[in-house]
Amino acid sequence: VLNDFDLRGLRVAVTGGTSGLGLALVRNLTACGARVAFVGRRAQLVERISKETGAYGVVGDVGRKEEIHPMALEIAWTLGGLDVLINNASSLGPTPLKLLADTECEELHEALVVNVVGPFRLTKALFGALAASAREERGAVVINISSDAAVNAYPSWGAYGAAKAALRHLTAIWAEEAKDEGVRFLSVDPGDMDTPLHALAVPDADPADLKRPEEAAQEIVALMLGALRENAPLALAPRA
Amino acid sequence: MTAADRIDRQFAKLLVVSSDGAISHLPRAALATLLHPGDLIVANDAATLPASLHGVHRSTGESIEARLAGWVSFRDPTRFVAVVFGAGDHRMLTEDRPRPPPLSAGDRLEFGPLIASVECVLDHPRLVHIRFAGSPASVMRDLARHGRPIQYAHIPEPLMLWDVWTKIAANPIAFESPSAGFALDWRTLKGWRERGVDFATLSHAAGLSSTGDPALDRRLPLDEFYFIPEACASAIEAAKSRPGRVIAIGTSVVRALESAAAADRTVRAAEGRASGRIARGAPLRIVDAIFTGVHQPGESHYELLRAFADDKVLDRVHAAIDERDYRVHEFGDSLLVERQAAVAKAPS
Numbered sequence: 001v002l003n004d005f006d007l008r009g010l011r012v013a014v015t016g017g018t019s020g021l022g023l024a025l026v027r028n029l030t031a032c033g034a035r036v037a038f039v040g041r042r043a044q045l046v047e048r049i050s051k052e053t054g055a056y057g058v059v060g061d062v063g064r065k066e067e068i069h070p071m072a073l074e075i076a077w078t079l080g081g082l083d084v085l086i087n088n089a090s091s092l093g094p095t096p097l098k099l100l101a102d103t104e105c106e107e108l109h110e111a112l113v114v115n116v117v118g119p120f121r122l123t124k125a126l127f128g129a130l131a132a133s134a135r136e137e138r139g140a141v142v143i144n145i146s147s148d149a150a151v152n153a154y155p156s157w158g159a160y161g162a163a164k165a166a167l168r169h170l171t172a173i174w175a176e177e178a179k180d181e182g183v184r185f186l187s188v189d190p191g192d193m194d195t196p197l198h199a200l201a202v203p204d205a206d207p208a209d210l211k212r213p214e215e216a217a218q219e220i221v222a223l224m225l226g227a228l229r230e231n232a233p234l235a236l237a238p239r240a
Numbered sequence: 241m242t243a244a245d246r247i248d249r250q251f252a253k254l255l256v257v258s259s260d261g262a263i264s265h266l267p268r269a270a271l272a273t274l275l276h277p278g279d280l281i282v283a284n285d286a287a288t289l290p291a292s293l294h295g296v297h298r299s300t301g302e303s304i305e306a307r308l309a310g311w312v313s314f315r316d317p318t319r320f321v322a323v324v325f326g327a328g329d330h331r332m333l334t335e336d337r338p339r340p341p342p343l344s345a346g347d348r349l350e351f352g353p354l355i356a357s358v359e360c361v362l363d364h365p366r367l368v369h370i371r372f373a374g375s376p377a378s379v380m381r382d383l384a385r386h387g388r389p390i391q392y393a394h395i396p397e398p399l400m401l402w403d404v405w406t407k408i409a410a411n412p413i414a415f416e417s418p419s420a421g422f423a424l425d426w427r428t429l430k431g432w433r434e435r436g437v438d439f440a441t442l443s444h445a446a447g448l449s450s451t452g453d454p455a456l457d458r459r460l461p462l463d464e465f466y467f468i469p470e471a472c473a474s475a476i477e478a479a480k481s482r483p484g485r486v487i488a489i490g491t492s493v494v495r496a497l498e499s500a501a502a503a504d505r506t507v508r509a510a511e512g513r514a515s516g517r518i519a520r521g522a523p524l525r526i527v528d529a530i531f532t533g534v535h536q537p538g539e540s541h542y543e544l545l546r547a548f549a550d551d552k553v554l555d556r557v558h559a560a561i562d563e564r565d566y567r568v569h570e571f572g573d574s575l576l577v578e579r580q581a582a583v584a585k586a587p588s
Contacts, residue, residue, distance in 0.1 A: 073289070073401065074384050080315075127407075128406070129411070131408065132285050132441055
């Protein structure tokens, strides 16, 4: 048992669901009985994880504008609505990491598109579904995955840090604006994890010093449940 | 930015027909001033499918366009009612489009990655049931990427899905946009809430509004599936008991609610199928007023207004629309028609 709650019936979408934290979230949520759709860029990997977990796989890139609505359409169709959106897909920008003065404009742009504009577009495309879920008293939560780089000025983390800071503030403002619609917005910093993204950023880190993504996934699911319980106390039943 | 936004919403107009038949003209932004605390607005939260597919009729090699027009079985994307057109695209007036090659059951149709077969030809040579090969998930995946929104000649540039989804779009089941909903945005909803106006949604799979073929257009709207959630049904019950008015955003909401209405003026949360036209003399059990786009006499959207107001009033409305240059397409101006006191209420 991963959580104290049976998530049967909960409809969750996770971007970047084929590796690291996203994959751990897909595994955790499906194991708890939630209905999950996840997004990944690589068709073969998406298919494999879909087979393994039973979650619905959407092949798509949140960094590409024209793929957002087809993605939202598939998610809303397959889940028949949406209660929780987890914007987890992320780009480091240039790797190896660079000082800002060495960063190409296009590299900064890519980090902003994947980490800020993509989540904004997907959330906007699915906001109608989330608000509908809130009106039906099922609760509605958007979780945007942040980083301590959104708050601290780490040299060479400029593109990523600036993009994550923008996402964090976007989340805070949207949280205020969407309160009356019953849609909760959370920004979560999962900590330094043993993931492919971290390995790209810090190749010589010792995995033993890093958090396991499974542990972070469990914390995020607990936060998600807390937010849902506040908004829709009847939507979730304690596990029998 | 959407096509709907490109038309300056700030200057959108609203023609109001009050329950005594009086006509007034307002900026659409003033809609909220017409609503009273306790009123309930019901909108259609259907998201629009990319329901126009370009491809080939295999046995003749001729180019065709199929416009998906209705579900055969609700939410099953392997089977659809479709209207088939010959070569050409939306830039050509639908009326001028060539006919498709003669279609018969078993014909293979290819739309990029999507392969379909004609299941049966209905009572019109271009109205068919088609069945896509593959699982529901694989068909939806290909449809999401290969399909294009259905569109008409008045907007030449190709519409994208983001152009045809309203701000409240949630449930991808409609074939054409529930276009009255383009007038809504989240700020408008917030303003209504602050005035004590309630808001609820249902999902109605709006189908084609026009095919350009007079014989087919007389058959519109085709049967349309809808879903009324629990929250919507209880909001209606609460409004009726306050009492507050029920104001429908768009003809699809009127079709769904009146189709679902029981004789005692209640609506239960349920899935259903709206069939036939609502027109002159149709009883209105639930809806007290309709907010809709501006349509032309003869179109099913316009004929539905005859359930709200008599012909004399609607003749004056039509004259005022011409005289004041109201924009008639789906991103255009709006009408609010209250049910006329003179139009008899349905017997309870």
